[in-house]
Each structure stands twice: as structure tokens, then as C-alpha cells.
Amino acid sequence: MSTATIAPSQIEELVTQAINEQPVWDMHTHLYPTSFGTPLAGAGGAADPQGLLLWGVDELLTYHYLVAEVYRAVPANKLPYADFWKMSKQEQADHIWRELFLERTPLSEACRGVLTTLERLGLDPSDRDLAGYRSWFAEQDPSDYIDRVMEIANVSRITMTNAVFDENERNRWLADPQVGADPRFAPVLRFDNLLRDWAGAAKLLSEWGYEVYEEQSDASLEGARQFLRDWLDRTQGIYGAVSLPPSFRYGGADDQSSGSVALREVVLPVLAERGLPFAMMIGSQLQVNPSLGDGGDTVGKSDVASVLTLCRDFPNNRFFCTMLARENQHELTVAARKFGNLMVFGCWWFLNNPSLIDELTRMRMELLGPTFIPQHSDARVLDQLIYKWDHSRQLIAKVLADKHADLAASGWVASEDDIRRDAKMLLHSNFENFLAG
Ligand code: HDL
């Protein structure tokens, strides 16, 4: 550590080093500890076909991003979707490997990510030896492998997405209250249905024993609040989260739509009483092509004015927010200049590509300084942490180095401590401090 000022010529090297050496607390993933089961036993215990921890080369290759991409290479009139989904995981991976990696150059970010991951694990992508990769993964013990991946990716903690309306996940929590106890992971309560489909959610809550009905009576709303409290207690979630469609609107205190009533009367009061932030991920238009499965969702432009109204009307709530459309990014970043209870985060999903990560991070740093969270991995397969953070760290470091070079040109010369402080804010403490309130 050093308070000595640094020469402009040292900036790029020191910034890159600081960003690479700073462990990141990944604030949004779809990853789980082995307690949630895994379909690939490897050298560990029994395989659980419904297990939630996905890892290994076949899961990397059948990531829903690559399923969508392989259907551009070999369209449904050549390979009917039903035939693909009848294939085994390995057969699907073979198809994707052949069509996207051998018959075509793996130019996309999702394809490149598989190669970065293999290479950082010590396997040789230029071997193009899928069978050999498979043998290597089969020798890994899943729980030890979690430690290894976190070490390579320099991830200090993995934040989960614990979707209470997902039957598989919900049953695992009911069966074992300690299922989420692994200290390497942080739980998050995810409850999209409550805001996207109040009627359907009310029916389920009623089946689960809560006095909740489609009519949003005081009793019904209190029942829903109790449901949230129970599941925040059960999961110890560090924030509440939803993904919302492009059509999401919050029109203020007079907005009587069921989603807005649920937000105003159920979600925000419970999270405020618990002192927990609320994460809104806005812009996902679900299942425009259901035949692609998880890959069937698309993006739509969303309404930043609704986010401004929420931040203004609920000063005791803290809001994480990311939007899926590139077109929303500038307006959302300016919104964060207006409200300190709004924390912009991540280059989500279709924005998680080098050209857009660079664009968003540069714009955010120019408008917000170091007071935002530049990235989350959104990893669905454990090994993806390696490439998602490797690629993002390079891009975040480049932007930060350029900004320090601009400052040096204005006569402000940073110390190494300053640079390490920047890296820690961006990759860890902005998230940790916003959680703490
Ligand atoms: O809703 C979400 O959390 C999204 O991230 C979806 O899971 C999406 O399918 C995804 O994996 N994006 O990266």
C-alpha cells in the first residue's frame, strides 16, 4: 500500500492490478451451494437431476444464451425444437459445440466465455477436445470446485437468487431450513409473481396457508406481508428482488393497479421495516419464443419515470435498479444523480457484452463518479464466474485507468491507495454499504 503519488505512465498498470486483486462480492447470480443438489455428481456425492447447482462443460455449452445462438446456426426447420429438447444434455452440448465452435468461429461473447473459462481452468481450448474436457470435469468434487472457481475468479461471495415461487427451490427450503447456510453464498428473496401476476400469486399464497385473495383487502395485503416476512426469515435474504417487464409502471399513490398496490402496500413496507433494499431488474419481456426455453425472453424499453416516483415517494426504502434496454441507460444513470436511495448496478444480460459494458461503465463513471456498482455476473453455471469477471474486470480497469489519466492531465495525481480505494468501492463496498443502509 502506498500514499506516494504515481506517474501517469504507471496508471494503467496499477489500475489493472488493483481491479484484478480486489475480490468482488457478486451481487446477482443464479448459483447455489451443493446443498441445493447438482445434476453432475463429478467426484462428489450422488447426482440430483433436479439439483440447482449447475457446473461443468456441458452446462457451459447448453447455457440458454448458446441455445438461442445455435438456433441461428441451425434453425428450427432443420432441427425441430422438440427434437433438441429430447436430446440428452451431452447431446445438446455436442450439437452446440459442433455448430458454434467447430463449424463456425466462436465470435460471440457467450461462446468466447466458454473458451476463457476452459483456458483459466488450465485446459487448452485450442485442443478443441470436448471429450477430454468432459473427463477433466468428471474428476472435480463440486464443493471443492466452488472454492477453486471463486479463487480463480477472485469472487469473495456469491449472491444467490432464491425464487420462492419456484416449486423446486421452495421445497428445498421447506425440507431443510439450513439449505442456504453456506457462508460462501448470500441469499436473496426473489418474488416476481407478486408484482407480475397478483391474482396467480394470491392463489398460490392461499394454497400455502396465507389469508391472501385476489381482492386486495386489508386482510389480504396483511397476509401477503406475512408471507414475505416468513420467507425473509426463512432465507435470511439480504435484499428483495424482482424482474419486471418493459410495461412496468408505478404511477404514484393513486395507482390502483394490482402490481402497484402490491408494491406500495406489501413489498416496500416489509422491506423498509426490515431495513432491506429492493432490487428492480426492469425490461425483461418473457417468453417471446417459448420453444427456446430460458432463452426465449427478450428486451423492451422501460419507464425510468416510475423508478424516480418510487425513489421520491419511498425515501425510507433503498432501491437497486438495473434496466435491460440500452436505450434506458442514460436516463437511468441521470435518475441516480437525483436520489441517493437509488443504486444503479450491472450490465444485465443482453448488455453484458464488451462494447456495451465499456459504454455503460464510461457513462456511469462520468455521471456518478465511483458511486455505482458496475457489474454483476448473472452466472447460471458456476464456472461462468471465471469468464464473466475476467472479461468485466478488463473493461472496468480500462475505463478507470482512462479516467485517472484524464485526472492526471488536469493536475490531480492519484496515489496507489486512491486507486485501490476506487477498486474496492466499485467491486465490493458500494454494494456492502448500500445493503447496510
Ligand atoms: O431474471 C433474471 O434474473 C435474468 O437474469 C434471467 O435469469 C435471465 O434468463 C438471465 O439469465 N440473464 O442473464
Ligand code: ZN
Ligand atoms: Zn439474473
